[in-house]
Amino acid sequence: MRTLLMALAAVLAAAGMASAQVAAPSLNPTPSLSGSFRTVAAPFFTPVPSNPAVLSWDGPSRIGAAYGPSKLDDAQTGQTDAKGNASGVLAEIVGEMFAAGVQLNSDSEDLQPASAQTGTIKSSVQQIGIAAQFGKRFSIGVQSQVLETKLNTGGGNTDIEESGILPGATVRLGETIYLGAAGGSTTVKDKVSNLEAKHSVMQYGVGYMYRDKERGAHLEVYKAKRASAYFPGGVALASTESDVTGGTIEVLFSKVHLGYSAQTDKVKDPTGAAPETDTLSTVSVGYNPGQGLAIVASQSSGKSTNDTTGLADKKTRSTTVGVAYQF
Numbered sequence: 001m002r003t004l005l006m007a008l009a010a011v012l013a014a015a016g017m018a019s020a021q022v023a024a025p026s027l028n029p030t031p032s033l034s035g036s037f038r039t040v041a042a043p044f045f046t047p048v049p050s051n052p053a054v055l056s057w058d059g060p061s062r063i064g065a066a067y068g069p070s071k072l073d074d075a076q077t078g079q080t081d082a083k084g085n086a087s088g089v090l091a092e093i094v095g096e097m098f099a100a101g102v103q104l105n106s107d108s109e110d111l112q113p114a115s116a117q118t119g120t121i122k123s124s125v126q127q128i129g130i131a132a133q134f135g136k137r138f139s140i141g142v143q144s145q146v147l148e149t150k151l152n153t154g155g156g157n158t159d160i161e162e163s164g165i166l167p168g169a170t171v172r173l174g175e176t177i178y179l180g181a182a183g184g185s186t187t188v189k190d191k192v193s194n195l196e197a198k199h200s201v202m203q204y205g206v207g208y209m210y211r212d213k214e215r216g217a218h219l220e221v222y223k224a225k226r227a228s229a230y231f232p233g234g235v236a237l238a239s240t241e242s243d244v245t246g247g248t249i250e251v252l253f254s255k256v257h258l259g260y261s262a263q264t265d266k267v268k269d270p271t272g273a274a275p276e277t278d279t280l281s282t283v284s285v286g287y288n289p290g291q292g293l294a295i296v297a298s299q300s301s302g303k304s305t306n307d308t309t310g311l312a313d314k315k316t317r318s319t320t321v322g323v324a325y326q327f
Contacts, residue, residue, distance in 0.1 A: 021050040022222040023170060023180030024207030025058035027250040028259055028284060030296045030322025031066040031088040033105055051168040051182040051203065052129035052141030055101050059094040060291065064324030068298075070109075075303065075312035082121065084109030086318070097134075099141075103127045111153065119153035139170045145186075159191040166201070178207045180222075188229065199229035207248075213290040216252040221245075228270045241268040252288060257296055259284040274308040286322075294324045 065088065072082040088105035105125040111117045124147070131141030143166045151158040168182030183202035189195070205222030228241035246263030262281040269275070279302060286296030298320040304313045 021054045021058070021220075022182070022203050022205035022207070022224070023051070023054070023220055024178040024209035024218060025054050026248070026259075027209075027211065027216050027218045027252050027257060027288070028286070028296050028322075029062050029288060029294050029324040029326055030064045030286075031090040031103055031105070031324075033066055033068055033086040033088050033107070033318075033320055050127075050129075050143075051170065051180045051205075052143035052166060053131050053139040053168040053170040053182070054178075054180060055092065055094065055099040055129055055131035055141055056133035056139035057170070057172070057178070057209070058092060058099065058101075060326045061093045062324045062326045063089075063091045064322060065089045066320055066322035068318050068320030070316065070318030072109075073315045073317075075315045080112045081314070082109040082111050084121075086320075088125075090324075097132055099131045099133075101127075101129050117153050119151070121149070121151050123147065123149045137172050139172075140168070142167045143182075157192065161189045161191055162186050163189075164201070176208050176210050178209060180205050180207070197229040200227045201225070211252070214252065214255050216250075218248060218250040220248045222247070228268065241270070242266075250284075255287055255289045257284065257286040257288045257294075259296075259298075274306050276304055276313070277307055278302065278304045291326050294326060295322070296324075297321050 067085065067087045069085045070083070071080050073080050084107065086105065086107040088103060090101065090103040092101040093099065103125070105123075107123040109121040111119050111121070126146045127143060128145075129141055129143035131139055133139040145166060146161065146163040148159070148161045164184055164186030166182050166184045168180065170178055170180040172178055181202070181204040183200070185198050185200050188197050188199070201224075203222060203224035205220055207218065207220035209218045210216055222245075224242070224244040224246070226242040243266040244263050246261065248259070248261040250257070250259040260281070260283055262279070265278040265280075267276040267278060280300065281302070282298050282300040284296055284298040286294065288294040288296070300316075300318045300320070302316045305311065306313055
């Protein structure tokens with residue numbers, strides 16, 4: 001049952017995945033519905049959190065909201081295992097030297113009859129970041145993040161919380177090239193058994209970003225890694241190891257936003273389960289005038305493949321509509 005529940009929980013992370021901002025800011029001003037690094041309960045389709053130092057370059061200031069339905073299917077039978085929706089809000093204040101931002105997400109999924117389980121999976125994400133830039137060439141930042149996933153099923157309840165402080169830095173070369181890196185450790189806590197484990201996380205990337213009100217371009221490639229860790233007293237609660245490679249392409253012309261992002265995650269489970277390769281891609285289109293109201297719609301799809309058999313296990317699909325007011 002644990003394997004099934006972990007697979008079902010993956011849709012929480014995959015819903016509304018937007019481009020990661022590891023080195024340079026995204027041209028999409030609306031909230032991403034992705035969460036934090038994977039937890040024991042949600043072991044694949046790892047969303048990569050933004051480098052907090054990118055806040056310094058992420059103007060103009062904004063407020064925004066997003067909503068999107070999602071579902072998780074069994075890749076072999078085509079049956080739907082879970083269906084639900086996610087929502088999120090954000091607020092960012094970007095000044096000449098200092099910036100601050102907060103994003104709050106929530107997600108709820110209902111298990112379907114095909115999963116042979118009944119119940120719900122709920123997730124919440126809280127991210128708060130601050131950043132400062134120096135000489136328009138260097139930026140540092142720090143972000144507090146808390147991700148909680150609750151599984152309420154006929155087989156019992158699970159409540160996993162992952163929290164940590166993620167510091168980061170970026171360097172701006174010339175007017176358009178950005179280098180970024182962030183890292184630290186997070187604590188995974190089983191709130192039912194009160195067990196805790198720590199593991200390290202890191203990310204780095206290089207990006208190109210040009211923006212002139214109604215026009216712009218953003219290209220970025222990044223890596224993100226999460227080391228495995230064990231809870232005291234049981235291998236069964238071990239967390240997985242993640243190795244993500246991703247990229248983003250965005251263009252803005254005549255107030256029209258077009259974007260594509262994709263990532264591949266090599267997953268290893270210290271419990272001895274077969275390694276997996278998980279892929280996720282997002283296409284987005286919208287209206288962004290640079291100031292005032294922007295609206296962007298995104299379509300995401302993902303797949304988890306068993307590396308031993310070469311067969312896909314689960315597929316996920318989600319649609320997101322986001323709005324933001326820039327000022």
